Amino acid sequence: MPDAPLTDLQMKQAAERFGTPLYAYSAAELDAALSRVQAAFGDARIWYAMKANPNLTLLRRMQSAGVGFECVSLGELARAVKVEADGDHLLVNGPAKSDEEYRLGGDLGATFIVDRLGEVALLPPASRVLVRVNPGLSVSTHDHLATGAAHSKFGVRPDQLPDVLAALRSGGHTLRGLHLHVGSAIRDAGDFAAAFARVAELHTLTGPLEVLDVGGGWGLGADLHGIAARAKEAAASFGAVLWVEPGRYLVAQAGVLLTRVMGHKQTGRDFTLLDAGMTELLRPMLYGAAHPVQALWEGEATTSDLAGPACESGDLLGHDVTLPAGAVRGDLLALLEAGAYGAAMSSTYLTRPRPAEVLWDGTQWVTMRRRETAEDIWAAEV
Ligand SMILES: Cc1ncc(COP(=O)(O)O)c(C=O)c1O
Numbered sequence: 540m541p542d543a544p545l546t547d548l549q550m551k552q553a554a555e556r557f558g559t560p561l562y563a564y565s566a567a568e569l570d571a572a573l574s575r576v577q578a579a580f581g582d583a584r585i586w587y588a589m590k591a592n593p594n595l596t597l598l599r600r601m602q603s604a605g606v607g608f609e610c611v612s613l614g615e616l617a618r619a620v621k622v623e624a625d626g627d628h629l630l631v632n633g634p635a636k637s638d639e640e641y642r643l644g645g646d647l648g649a650t651f652i653v654d655r656l657g658e659v660a661l662l663p664p665a666s667r668v669l670v671r672v673n674p675g676l677s678v679s680t681h682d683h684l685a686t687g688a689a690h691s692k693f694g695v696r697p698d699q700l701p702d703v704l705a706a707l708r709s710g711g712h713t714l715r716g717l718h719l720h721v722g723s724a725i726r727d728a729g730d731f732a733a734a735f736a737r738v739a740e741l742h743t744l745t746g747p748l749e750v751l752d753v754g755g756g757w758g759l760g761a762d763l764h765g766i767a768a769r770a771k772e773a774a775a776s777f778g779a780v781l782w783v784e785p786g787r788y789l790v791a792q793a794g795v796l797l798t799r800v801m802g803h804k805q806t807g808r809d810f811t812l813l814d815a816g817m818t819e820l821l822r823p824m825l826y827g828a829a830h831p832v833q834a835l836w837e838g839e840a841t842t843s844d845l846a847g848p849a850c851e852s853g854d855l856l857g858h859d860v861t862l863p864a865g866a867v868r869g870d871l872l873a874l875l876e877a878g879a880y881g882a883a884m885s886s887t888y889l890t891r892p893r894p895a896e897v898l899w900d901g902t903q904w905v906t907m908r909r910r911e912t913a914e915d916i917w918a919a920e921v
Pocket residue numbers: 588590591609632720722723724754755756757784785786787788879
């Protein structure tokens with residue numbers, strides 16, 4: 540099992556002070572993840588896919604390390620504006636961009652990632668552009684996380700690329716390079732190698748390019764050095780500099796979701812009931828994701844399903860999880876590797892206020908987001 544990024548004592552103190560459910564992060568682990576990426580990818584340019592966790596405190600930390608942002612919504616662009624990112628540090632991506640996204644991205648001087656031919660006519664004048672390629676490859680991850688397969692909605696097929704390039708030229712836009720992102724939580728370096736090789740073949744259509752952006756998608760524990768070596772080879776076939784867009788890898792291991800045991804019951808299954816569930820951490824329900832857990836009580840090992848408080852049968856955070864027996868109400872459990880797509884995907888379903896987020900900066904806890912209230916949730920209602 541992976542180590543928690545925070546000590547038991549730190550997690551207990553945070554839960555005591557800020558309440559649960561709580562997202563708690565370690566600044567040291569955030570720094571360590573960025574250093575691992577920099578070590579593997581050398582002078583490649585790093586763009587943080589802020590969808591993984593768009594908290595402003597995290598964005599400011601990334602920004603001070605020189606990392607740019609990949610944005611996929613008007614709200615994410617607004618966050619970039621809020622932290623005063625400039626156009627040279629902004630990518631605007633997404634399969635169905637709104638007029639407002641084109642306008643704001645254009646005003647900011649961001650680089651657009653074009654996802655289909657019809658988009659070229661919608662771009663602001665003289666846009667700088669990457670074209671996203673769909674390499675038509677299946678990868679080893681959950682189907683909802685695969686984005687480069689022939690049936691996925693993303694990108695331009697290689698045979699469609701010449702028309703897109705011609706439209707960009709006649710529209711007066713600047714083609715900076717190609718882009719691909721074949722999926723998320725992929726651990727097999729071979730999947731990346733196959734996708735990069737397929738895109739590298741396209742140099743015969745494009746000629747030399749300024750940039751090859753190979754996206755993110757690296758699962759935790761993936762061979763970053765192996766992936767980087769293949770990515771650099773692909774970039775070299777265009778004479779391009781390499782860009783990468785990690786989300787999960789930069790923030791997942793830094794974060795834990797702290798939750799307290801509410802009780803225990805048996806039906807056909809054995810359930811440990813928690814004060815966190817699908818509203819705080821959707822990934823188990825959405826993708827069948829299995830987050831490692833660390834229990835902060837003692838006992839002999841037993842197995843149990845982890846159930847949240849929602850009136851939904853699917854509101855489970857784990858199946859057949861090994862836990863110490865004898866948990867009592869109030870005992871603390873940490874769901875690990877929860878820093879990416881955890882808080883970001885939390886919802887207010889059932890008028891459950893979203894959790895606070897706190898950061899251990901090495902000497903003290905910093906509040907990154909206060910706990911939401913019911914009033915926050917209905918503030919926009921009349
Ligand atoms: C285009 C693009 N780039 C980067 C990412 C980040 O992926 P990950 O968090 O798996 O690294 C995503 C995730 O969906 C994406 O769609």
